[in-house]
Amino acid sequence: MLKVEGLKAGYGAINILWDISFEIADGEIVAILGSNGAGKTTMVRAITGMIRPSAGSVQFNGEELAKKSSRAILDHGIIQVPEGRQIFTEMSVLENLEMGAFNKQAKAAFDKNLEMAYTWFPKLKERSKQAAGTLSGGEQQMLAVARALIGMPKLLILDEPSLGLAPNIVDDILAVAASMARKDGIAVMLVEQDITKALACADRGYVIENGHISLSGTSRELESNEHVKKAYLGI
């Protein structure tokens, strides 16, 4: 489904990503792992069209997206939950969810998808009329995930969903993402610093270090890799 090859990107004259190549298949959960500043968010920005890659290709279901606008990429079904959530704090929970239905197809299916979102995250239903800014951090992350799912993604990108959240809330959010992948065949790209949680949920993973992919493998392979253990798991 997603095939990234030789991706190079950065900010102005500063290059951050060098020759990044990886793939994600339908229904697969793939973790993109790395420490602070490794280039994970830059990679998300390059794939979603928020910054333009200086080289390489981003193919999605056979179509080249590397030079397309972020709106066009969104229309292809690549939807991200950005780092820091970026919900509209003054608007109600329901209004935020309505913003997720950004095209005709998602608008037509909104009522059905809203019911589904409320089934995944019942707290959002209870708080549907409340201003989103009054939700707890965990509930705001749930809202950000639900809003993305209302857009009917083919590839869902979660950028650091665990940031600042209690472990049990992270588990709930990852369980919903996993269920979407398993039941509906949605591909999930899980960008995380919490490597233990990410590998527990993902099928495979890639490790980014200094803008390069330094390692890749199944979650089991990465968990038992000596470098991963020492550098990231502290064991």
Ligand code: ATP
């Ligand atoms: P984090 O977990 O902290 O988000 P990350 O792996 O996502 O880390 P990036 O945010 O991609 O890392 O940052 C990679 C490098 O790019 C860092 O050196 C960062 O300072 C730099 N960088 C990020 N955003 C910008 C920007 N808008 N302009 C210039 N440099 C940037």
